[in-house]
Amino acid sequence: MQTRTTPAGRTGRPRSAAADAAILAATRAALVELGWSRLTLGDVATRAGVAKTTLYRRWAGKNELVVDAVAELFDELRLPDRGSLAADIEGAVLQFAAILSRPEAKSGLMAVVAESTRDAALRERIRASIVDRQKRLVLEGRARAQARGELPPENDPEEAARTVDLIFDVVAGAVVHRTLVSAEPADEEWVRGFTRLLLRGLVDASAQEAQKALEA
């Protein structure tokens, strides 16, 4: 990821750029086959056709390596304009769910989060590489909804930032929990229900549901 590519000095043999990519790809492959806990750095090095030392020269350990390997997965998230806030949310959540359903993300993400509870540097790396990077989606979605008139413009920038964080926690948290803890697919149906809840709230959702049931 960031500035791991050759440090200060200019002399000496430069670091192989290809090695970085090979290592991250090998890490994801190993996550798929073995999962987090059975993944070993020796094995990753072998898969990447690289010496263990090369790997340790660039990453401090398994945690840092996996964060970088997983972070790349989330960079493919896009937010195409689907015409309405609800549709935009559904689209983003589905994409997020699709990534989380991939075994390399499943295995790796929660593991590094768990590790990060005791390692502030790791926590910061996760935040920088993954969390903050993807908050852009929330910001973009809100701006678009405001342009459409679906949401009012924010007046208090601090409050607005808090809301972005809250929404991110709710969305990411719900999808992760659904996918990893409940271990059920976050499919279109579930995403529709979740989006309705997020937009309209529990009271309204319950009322609608009761209404529907009555009609049927």
Next chain:
Amino acid sequence: MQTRTTPAGRTGRPRSAAADAAILAATRAALVELGWSRLTLGDVATRAGVAKTTLYRRWAGKNELVVDAVAELFDELRLPDRGSLAADIEGAVLQFAAILSRPEAKSGLMAVVAESTRDAALRERIRASIVDRQKRLVLEGRARAQARGELPPENDPEEAARTVDLIFDVVAGAVVHRTLVSAEPADEEWVRGFTRLLLRGLVDASAQEAQKALEA
């Protein structure tokens, strides 16, 4: 947890009941001091004043042991009637957040969830010991809100079950994400904001916020 208390046969020395409790307590202590990844079964055995063999006779491994040790933490969750759905939710979420802020829960919970992505039996154990056990809170809260007339009675039991699951994913997921990933405290202020979003939805919340800002 479940059927570890002395098996079928009646001959021979019976298993020490005290050992179980000591082992689980030692596990939690080790989680606090060392975190998941540095916790070792040998160390837990030593702390509990027990031989490693005894430990392995009762649990299959680290994962199962930690699930049981952490599950006990969540059994202290209660849902006192605070007079309104909003207040009930706030109370429950705060309690949940308080437990999750304890290092033994933080360290252990996400780690076993991560492990469970590749181990169906472990996933089942987590669901049985932790998730399903605590869904009672959602059920209880809904029943109470319905009695108060804050929520309509459900008509379709299947749809109702789906809603319980959804709410649980949203609540648990949001708190976990806030606490572990964003690494910010789920304090009273945050819980109020979250509860409002949960009850009223994003559109309403945004409108209210805009309104407040205007008035000020």
Next chain:
Amino acid sequence: MQTRTTPAGRTGRPRSAAADAAILAATRAALVELGWSRLTLGDVATRAGVAKTTLYRRWAGKNELVVDAVAELFDELRLPDRGSLAADIEGAVLQFAAILSRPEAKSGLMAVVAESTRDAALRERIRASIVDRQKRLVLEGRARAQARGELPPENDPEEAARTVDLIFDVVAGAVVHRTLVSAEPADEEWVRGFTRLLLRGLVDASAQEAQKALEA
């Protein structure tokens, strides 16, 4: 070798006696095949069908292990009575040379001696396991020669001890140097010449030699 067999405590699984023998034999085999510097403890463990940890539990490292492995070789030295001091010496030196010509001794012995120059404990171990153990041959030979009247009885015990040490240094040193440094075989002819020098001295030997040459 000495008291490595199960330490103080009496509880727990006892150390495998077979493992010791297997490890020492494997060490000698590895010395023959690979020599000192390419011998690795991991390889020895594998050859012995033993885990590396077992090996480290019993020996502090390569040096100590090799000392013990080599020491066993010298225990087969015997001093049969061949009727005269000269013949006894020749017999002992030939046996010593035979052992030193075996590759496991060649490779290992000088290496541990070299290491011992910076490790007093190792030096002591060599002295106890090898050197002092074999000084018995010098003592036995002298006693026998005195009984035969070939050597006078010693009067000053301290001086006598010094002489034993000196003879051992000369004999062992000469054979080692001939075998390892000059890299020539210490065969019967060489041993005869050496024994004559040892018994009669340089002046006498030179005179005899000149005499022989004159006669021829």
Next chain:
Amino acid sequence: MQTRTTPAGRTGRPRSAAADAAILAATRAALVELGWSRLTLGDVATRAGVAKTTLYRRWAGKNELVVDAVAELFDELRLPDRGSLAADIEGAVLQFAAILSRPEAKSGLMAVVAESTRDAALRERIRASIVDRQKRLVLEGRARAQARGELPPENDPEEAARTVDLIFDVVAGAVVHRTLVSAEPADEEWVRGFTRLLLRGLVDASAQEAQKALEA
């Protein structure tokens, strides 16, 4: 040592002569501080202010380097005429012992000899750089003794060469064994005893000793 100084070709930058000396000195310093087994070529290069590549361009490896570094030590051996064969021997042996007592010689010499048991080229290098170089002392001493009439002139040149080898093995071997294996100083007293044994032989020495003891 020998043909390391710039090879065939004449074009290109010539090898730095200073580097050679710096490397050998650094090697001896490292031998003193670390001993043979902990000496690393990387460290030697650093000490000498030289790149590892430079070192490998000139020596094949640790063994060859150390042989050269140690060989230089022995070149300071001299054989001043002390008036008698006994005095000449004592002088030479004391000088030899003095060199062997220096840690760089102690650590390095036996180690390369040990290595040479499995490496004919190294053995040859040792012989050429060290052993044969110092045999001059024996030759010189004998010639001087013959001139003085202490030893008869040799008649059979082959036999004479064998005797030189034998004496060298006995002298060098005894001093090395005394110094490194017995780990006792080869001081004046010991050298006197050794010289007497070498010149007069065991029988005569024992008789003298018995005689002395009787007188006392």
Next chain:
DNA sequence: GCATAAGCGAGACGGTACGTCGTGTCTTCCT
């Protein structure tokens, strides 16, 4: 005087072995 060619410092590279630690099983003796 400018190309050619080797030497050189720096440091990354693919390897191999290290010595330690954790796992889950086993063996022995003691309740």
Next chain:
DNA sequence: AGGAAGACACGACGTACCGTCTCGCTTATGC
């Protein structure tokens, strides 16, 4: 039979050196 003690086979850890390589220089010779 249960249990504490601890040895055991296994396999990963993260580190240290090895000997080689690839850089961007510098320092000679020879056309």
